[in-house]
Amino acid sequence: xxxxxxxxxxxxxxxxxxxxxxxxxxxxxxxxxxxxxxxxxxxxxxxxxxxxxxxxxxxxxxxxxxxxxxxxxxxxxxxxxxxxxxxxxxxxxxxxxxxxxxxxxxxxxxxxxxxxxxxxxxxxxxxxxxxxxxxxxxxxxxxxxxxxxxxxxxxxxxxxxxxxxxxxxxxxxxxxxxxxxxxxxxxxxxxxxxxxxxxxxxxxxxxxxxxxxxxxxxxxxxxxxxxxxxxxxxxxxxxxxxxxxxxxxxxxxxxxxxxxxxxxxxxxxxxxxxxxxxxxxxxxxxxxxxxxxxxxxxxxxxxxxxxxxxxxxxxxxxxxxxxxxxxxxxxxxxxxxxxxxxxxxxxxxxxxxxxxx
Amino acid sequence: xxxxxxxxxxxxxxxxxxxxxxxxxxxxxxxxxxxxxxxxxxxxxxxxxxxxxxxxxxxxxxxxxxxxxxxxxxxxxxxxxxxxxxxxxxxxxxxxxxxxxxxxxxxxxxxxxxxxxxxxxxxxxxxxxxxxxxxxxxxxxxxxxxxxxxxxxxxxxxxxxxxxxxxxxxxxxxxxxxxxxxxxxxxxxxxxxxxxxxxxxxxxxxxxxxxxxxxxxxxxxxxxxxxxxxxxxxxxxxxxxxxxxxxxxxxxxxxxxxxxxxxxxxxxxxxxxxxxxxxxxxxxxxxxxxxxxxxxxxxxxxxxxxxxxxxxxxxxxxxxxxxxxxxxxxxxxxxxxxxxxxxxxxxxxxxxxxxxx
Numbered sequence: 001x002x003x004x005x006x007x008x009x010x011x012x013x014x015x016x017x018x019x020x021x022x023x024x025x026x027x028x029x030x031x032x033x034x035x036x037x038x039x040x041x042x043x044x045x046x047x048x049x050x051x052x053x054x055x056x057x058x059x060x061x062x063x064x065x066x067x068x069x070x071x072x073x074x075x076x077x078x079x080x081x082x083x084x085x086x087x088x089x090x091x092x093x094x095x096x097x098x099x100x101x102x103x104x105x106x107x108x109x110x111x112x113x114x115x116x117x118x119x120x121x122x123x124x125x126x127x128x129x130x131x132x133x134x135x136x137x138x139x140x141x142x143x144x145x146x147x148x149x150x151x152x153x154x155x156x157x158x159x160x161x162x163x164x165x166x167x168x169x170x171x172x173x174x175x176x177x178x179x180x181x182x183x184x185x186x187x188x189x190x191x192x193x194x195x196x197x198x199x200x201x202x203x204x205x206x207x208x209x210x211x212x213x214x215x216x217x218x219x220x221x222x223x224x225x226x227x228x229x230x231x232x233x234x235x236x237x238x239x240x241x242x243x244x245x246x247x248x249x250x251x252x253x254x255x256x257x258x259x260x261x262x263x264x265x266x267x268x269x270x271x272x273x274x275x276x277x278x279x280x281x282x283x284x285x286x287x288x289x290x291x292x293x294x295x296x297x298x299x300x301x302x303x304x305x306x307x308x309x310x311x312x313x314x315x316x317x318x319x320x321x322x323x324x325x326x327x328x329x330x331x332x333x334x335x336x337x338x339x340x341x342x343x344x345x346x347x348x349x350x351x352x353x354x355x356x357x
Numbered sequence: 358x359x360x361x362x363x364x365x366x367x368x369x370x371x372x373x374x375x376x377x378x379x380x381x382x383x384x385x386x387x388x389x390x391x392x393x394x395x396x397x398x399x400x401x402x403x404x405x406x407x408x409x410x411x412x413x414x415x416x417x418x419x420x421x422x423x424x425x426x427x428x429x430x431x432x433x434x435x436x437x438x439x440x441x442x443x444x445x446x447x448x449x450x451x452x453x454x455x456x457x458x459x460x461x462x463x464x465x466x467x468x469x470x471x472x473x474x475x476x477x478x479x480x481x482x483x484x485x486x487x488x489x490x491x492x493x494x495x496x497x498x499x500x501x502x503x504x505x506x507x508x509x510x511x512x513x514x515x516x517x518x519x520x521x522x523x524x525x526x527x528x529x530x531x532x533x534x535x536x537x538x539x540x541x542x543x544x545x546x547x548x549x550x551x552x553x554x555x556x557x558x559x560x561x562x563x564x565x566x567x568x569x570x571x572x573x574x575x576x577x578x579x580x581x582x583x584x585x586x587x588x589x590x591x592x593x594x595x596x597x598x599x600x601x602x603x604x605x606x607x608x609x610x611x612x613x614x615x616x617x618x619x620x621x622x623x624x625x626x627x628x629x630x631x632x633x634x635x636x637x638x639x640x641x642x643x644x645x646x647x648x649x650x651x652x653x654x655x656x657x658x659x660x661x662x663x664x665x666x667x668x669x670x671x672x673x674x675x676x677x678x679x680x681x682x683x684x685x686x687x688x689x690x691x692x693x694x695x696x697x698x699x700x701x702x703x704x705x706x707x708x709x710x711x712x713x714x
Binding site: 001003004005018021022025026027028030031043044045046047279282291296297304305317320321324325328329330331332333335344349 | 360361378379382384385387388400401403639648653654661662674677678685686687688689692701706
């Protein structure tokens with residue numbers, strides 16, 4: 001168990017690391033960031049930072065020596081990096097959770113192995129396998145690289161008429177999966193925290209709207225009955241427990257038109273769809289993650305208000321003056337507002353006098 | 358008006374600067390700290406820091422060049438430091454508010470000049486003036502240095518039998534005031550924010566309990582009728598307006614046994630008695646102060662829960678494990694738990710499911 005004054009290392013220096021650092025401070029815990037990009041947003045709220053490649057073993061060893069535990073803000077941490085660090089200091093969530101969730105095929109296999117349902121999928125390792133998979137799963141379907149995809153990157157929609165050779169080319173001829181296209185009623189997610197003692201604390205189920213493959217908004221509570229909510233939370237808790245997970249984990253699910261729940265994706269980290277917990281819960285997803293990896297007791301996940309979180313994407317951040325008047329603004333300190341880049345978010349609490357401003 | 362990416366400089370690197378830095382980050386504003394003490398708590402959550410004396414003009418000039426505005430976490434900023442910085446960059450709250458509030462005599466004169474009441478007081482510049490003042494104000498009364506007093510330091514109680522020469526010696530024969538002792542029903546404080554456009558936003562009146570001259574706990578709402586609460590807030594707003602103040606200001610008042618309100622002290626900064634706003638209000642005192650000095654619109658001061666804040670003093674911080682289970686813990690990252698030192702605080706919200714853990 002970490003004690004006040006101890007330090008947590010975070011791999012990655014983006015907005016999730018930044019919000020983790022802000023949550024660690026009130027617990028008296030210091031944050032050190034390891035990130036290859038200079039001037040990363042999290043550097044400016046951390047006790048220390050290292051700018052180096054994830055393959056720089058000298059830099060990694062020095063980083064490990066400064067901290068009591070290492071965690072990460074993104075699931076694409078190279079396995080060799082995690083293994084190198086884990087020889088020196090605990091890495092949480094553990095290497096197994098990382099290995100499973102950074103590969104779409106192993107992730108979907110795992111989900112099905114523990115008795116939960118996913119959309120149909122087949123592995124695609126070459127152009128011929130793609131032809132066979134499309135024949136089996138039909139069109140429309142979605143070709144996704146097994147590794148390194150996010151915000152719609154590394155994906156190709158297979159529609160009636162799509163040339164399969166071109167699709168295979170477009171994702172870079174990498175190991176991939178083909179997923180059956182699932183008509184769904186809504187997309188939901190469940191954020192759960194699991195402590196080192198195995199305690200699981202779930203946040204309320206929230207509902208997500210994506211635009212251009214990027215999360216646009218999250219609404220809580222989701223328009224879902226109590227029974228389905230209970231099942232969704234039970235699914236997320238099962239995933240966390242079977243992964244022997246420590247930290248916050250996000251599970252994205254599709255709610256079918258018949259009310260069925262299919263697990264779409266697992267993210268072994270704090271997650272964009274949990275940002276509303278900063279304002280609507282006593283203990284946010286960020287504080288829960290810090291508490292979990294520090295070996296502390298988890299905080300309360302209870303929600304005290306309904307909330308809507310909207311992402312601020314690219315040039316939308318130019319309207320910060322107007323935004324600062326209408327809700328709880330959270331800007332990430334990114335210097336350049338490139339198209340599609342998440343620059344911040346804003347949360348509005350409903351039916352509560354304490355809304356900002 | 359500062360824009361996201363701009364930097365605010367803070368003089369002082371203690372817990373107040375630390376909590377200001379944590380509030381600035383979500384607004385996309387960077388914080389630079391200037392503080393003579395190495396390893397200050399605020400350094401570890403700031404984009405940059407300077408360790409130098411407040412009289413080091415070279416260091417001050419470099420600091421001023423890095424930031425768009427300078428504010429401070431303590432009222433004892435040397436006048437020469439504030440003046441030197443103010444030639445280079447706006448210093449907020451302004452030098453006049455600082456000059457008035459860092460001298461107990463000028464502060465009490467100011468309060469009376471704007472039509473508000475204080476306990477009786479007389480200036481004491483030498484031993485003879487002390488004898489005369491005690492004759493006029495009676496015993497018990499309190500001898501206080503005009504400058505640099507806090508947490509009971511620089512004070513001597515004049516009781517029946519107290520040797521006046523010894524009392525004068527005990528406070529270091531410095532310019533002082535003698536204050537009449539006021540029997541009071543309770544101590545309250547009002548935190549108000551005033552924006553650059555003159556808008557005033559007040560937090561609800563809270564009630565304070567001191568032990569050994571150090572704040573022990575703050576309770577909100579105060580046990581005060583709506584009329585008296587209204588008057589207390591009006592007093593604080595008048596002080597802020599007449600000082601042409603920008604930022605958060607704390608006004609401590611005594612509530613007499615007859616219900617009368619006497620202004621005890623003004624602090625030109627965020628204040629220990631406003632820490633409950635972190636959990637109980639949408640926009641905390643720290644965010645309000647940052648918004649004000651940045652020239653942004655103020656946030657909402659509405660309170661959404663009743664709260665009790667307790668300070669964690671000295672060795673009480675050793676119980677952090679138990680404390681982490683019972684409320685919203687806020688530790689300040691101080692390495693040594695000296696007796697009387699504020700190490701952190703804990704806030705418990707009442708009647709709200711979302712309480713931690």
